[in-house]
Amino acid sequence: MQSDNPTAAILVIGDEILSGRTREGNAHHLAQVLNATGFDLREIRVVPDDHDQIVAAIRAFDGSLGGAYDLLFTSGGIGPTHDDITADAVAAAHGTTVEIHDAARALLQARCDRMGTELTPNRLRMARIPVGAALIDNAVSGAPGFSIGNTHVMAGVPEVFRGMVDWLVPRLGGGRPVQSRTIEVRRGESDVADELGVIAAEFPDLSLGSYPYHDERGWGTNLVVRGLDAARVEQAMDQLKQRLSL
Amino acid sequence: MQSDNPTAAILVIGDEILSGRTREGNAHHLAQVLNATGFDLREIRVVPDDHDQIVAAIRAFDGSLGGAYDLLFTSGGIGPTHDDITADAVAAAHGTTVEIHDAARALLQARCDRMGTELTPNRLRMARIPVGAALIDNAVSGAPGFSIGNTHVMAGVPEVFRGMVDWLVPRLGGGRPVQSRTIEVRRGESDVADELGVIAAEFPDLSLGSYPYHDERGWGTNLVVRGLDAARVEQAMDQLKQRLSL
Structure with missing residues (x-):
């Protein structure tokens, strides 16, 4: 980021x-x-x-x-x-x-x-x-x-x-607060890696993370977009959702 | 320790x-x-x-x-x-x-x-x-x-x-497990510091720690003695209790 x-x-x-x-x-x-x-x-x-x-x-x-x-x-x-x-x-x-x-x-x-x-x-x-x-x-x-x-x-x-x-x-006078958006998908991390990688490359100013977990329903992944510019974060999240057909 | x-x-x-x-x-x-x-x-x-x-x-x-x-x-x-x-x-x-x-x-x-x-x-x-x-x-x-x-x-x-x-x-083949004993006292940390310091000086092979907390009844402190030799840990804890009249 x-x-x-x-x-x-x-x-x-x-x-x-x-x-x-x-x-x-x-x-x-x-x-x-x-x-x-x-x-x-x-x-x-x-x-x-x-x-x-x-x-x-x-x-x-x-x-x-x-x-x-x-x-x-x-x-x-x-x-x-x-x-x-x-x-x-x-x-x-x-x-x-x-x-x-x-x-x-x-x-x-x-x-x-x-x-x-x-x-x-x-x-x-x-x-x-x-x-x-x-x-x-x-x-x-x-x-x-x-x-x-x-x-x-x-x-x-x-x-x-x-x-x-x-x-x-x-x-202490900080800078600009980090803007963060998260979506949860009921897929394993490897099934969203391509889409995430594409968006990460298109938005080098942002940080894109994926956080897999496992529960009684199987694997899921939280996808997180972070950055200082709220509009950019929204834009990246919209494109990510489109690519994942969400 | x-x-x-x-x-x-x-x-x-x-x-x-x-x-x-x-x-x-x-x-x-x-x-x-x-x-x-x-x-x-x-x-x-x-x-x-x-x-x-x-x-x-x-x-x-x-x-x-x-x-x-x-x-x-x-x-x-x-x-x-x-x-x-x-x-x-x-x-x-x-x-x-x-x-x-x-x-x-x-x-x-x-x-x-x-x-x-x-x-x-x-x-x-x-x-x-x-x-x-x-x-x-x-x-x-x-x-x-x-x-x-x-x-x-x-x-x-x-x-x-x-x-x-x-x-x-x-x-990985570790060494000797750490032995640990804890007592809880309903006193602030500064009211047990002298006794703890004396025992710490007498047992340089051990680690003595004090961990204050605060709840609805006021301040309390957990006193912890740690070391590799169980007998030494017991001995230090016994002497600490005596000094604190516990």
Whole structure:
């Protein structure tokens, strides 16, 4: 698909995904939001709670550090425990250090006051932010995410992650939202491949995909046309339907 | 976690994951199988149907090509349509070419005979296999996966992927399965961080993780101890429970 939208990558940080304990869902949610907002998501990477792997991925992705994409979003590893090492790794990748951030501390203190709890040293760990970073609002649980360079660092707990995405993404100024049309056919993928190939060649500016599935009635295929220009997407879908006699 | 198990990575190939259309599940399934079979999954990467990105990822991962991990598993892009480019990319990464594979053609022909359909040129595309590769059995839909170097190439359709994993992984000779124990506490993560940190420091051979969640009753945390030695895992969990007065 031809696109001049800003490009993006997602870095998911956490042993629990690689151990099979948790089925990742944050990247899927953010993928939907980015496509709808006009960002071109080019890669997702899942790494363990390992300093060197996190630093390497940030440098490979963040365009402000010479990485491959305009923007990088991360999920996970910013909590209060020994294995929450994301803030330190992001700071290292961006050539800075981590300090207690005054505004973050104030947010945590205000939340503790409301809850009638104490701002313990563990809770205060969540105010450790790379020097120079801007905070990302957390409406769910107080402890903020942060942005530094083109890296946007968010929590792994799904409802907190979604809250941060809701706050952050509209502030980033995306490009043109992707337009998508789908039709479902009760045929195997190989029985529609010719028609799909012809339309794909005629519309090099669009992305045509075919997604086979199998259920109790046998094989079916979802045919998807995607692009930035709604009229072109409609046109391609109309021609595809004609060729398939639908 | 200390482990001398073979290391592995998963490469998921497909625009539909990055567009947010499909929530990836194959990597999650394989992560569970690998951990239970004694493989140490170190990274998951999702890339689009893009030749260069696929080739780069295979070279970065496959140990037989100088990549970072012992084994690489891929999912997606081996169907009959124009955007199924995985076989060509794998061949390029391994310095070989793609040809119609006689045994693969025979499998597809036998299936077409059973179904009373024809082995069309599109269906025959699924017998295009890198020269030198060995086939991976597909009990669900006939078209085989394949292994070349340390790269194991499987389909993206979930039930086909699972069938291939069932056939393949027991043949790979893993190491020691990961032992895992979990307890749930009705406390926030910051209220158990000290105890968890102490046990983590005392058991450097194990992996200790904490996974907070939020529900109608407030915050809770799952505490997970993982390692290759069941007795050590039990010992760490017992000490953690004592410290938390559970």
